Amino acid sequence: MPAETGGPGRPRGRGEAPEEFRRVARVVLLDPQDRILLIHGHEPDDPADTWWFTPGGGLEGDETREEAALRELAEETGITDVRLGPVLWRRKCSFPFDGRRWNQDEWYFLARTTRTTRTTPAEAAPTNLTELERRSTTGLRWWTSTELSAARETVYPTRLAELLRTLLDEGPPHVPVVLAPEIV
Numbered sequence: 001m002p003a004e005t006g007g008p009g010r011p012r013g014r015g016e017a018p019e020e021f022r023r024v025a026r027v028v029l030l031d032p033q034d035r036i037l038l039i040h041g042h043e044p045d046d047p048a049d050t051w052w053f054t055p056g057g058g059l060e061g062d063e064t065r066e067e068a069a070l071r072e073l074a075e076e077t078g079i080t081d082v083r084l085g086p087v088l089w090r091r092k093c094s095f096p097f098d099g100r101r102w103n104q105d106e107w108y109f110l111a112r113t114t115r116t117t118r119t120t121p122a123e124a125a126p127t128n129l130t131e132l133e134r135r136s137t138t139g140l141r142w143w144t145s146t147e148l149s150a151a152r153e154t155v156y157p158t159r160l161a162e163l164l165r166t167l168l169d170e171g172p173p174h175v176p177v178v179l180a181p182e183i184v
Helices: 065-077 131-136 145-150 160-170
Strands: 022-030 036-043 046-053 056-058 082-097 100-113 137-143
Touching (some): 022 065, 022 082, 036 065, 046 137, 056 100, 082 160, 145 160
Parallel strands (some): 022 100
Antiparallel strands (some): 036 046, 036 137
């Protein structure tokens, strides 16, 4: 969800107590052509402030990160025919969004789908977005590694093009890669 996206930025001020991090599960969804599905989001009050990000969101109740990843993917994209794989990457991020600060501990799961078409509104559609998500997302897109590497748009995590290329070239890491924190 857009509220869970993050970006690079400035650290907390000296003397500020560390805040609790929200537990988040994200999905690196690949199709049979190794395209990755990203969501287009924006600041609710500034549609010109846009970025792309992986599906995912916060854990609810006592669900596991795996359960949250699958639930969020279904809610945000309508895609349920997936095979969830290992955790690829982990990162902590902190950023402002919709007038508040979000502090997150994100785990990125690999997932595969047999879907072979370009995602259009008729092919994949969100099934259970929050009001904030409806105000801050504008669609989905499958990206090839080449398209992602050439993108001039903001994408989170910021090294996603490089991370995807490594994943496609070398396969999933044996243990999750810890990404540098991103703080805005």
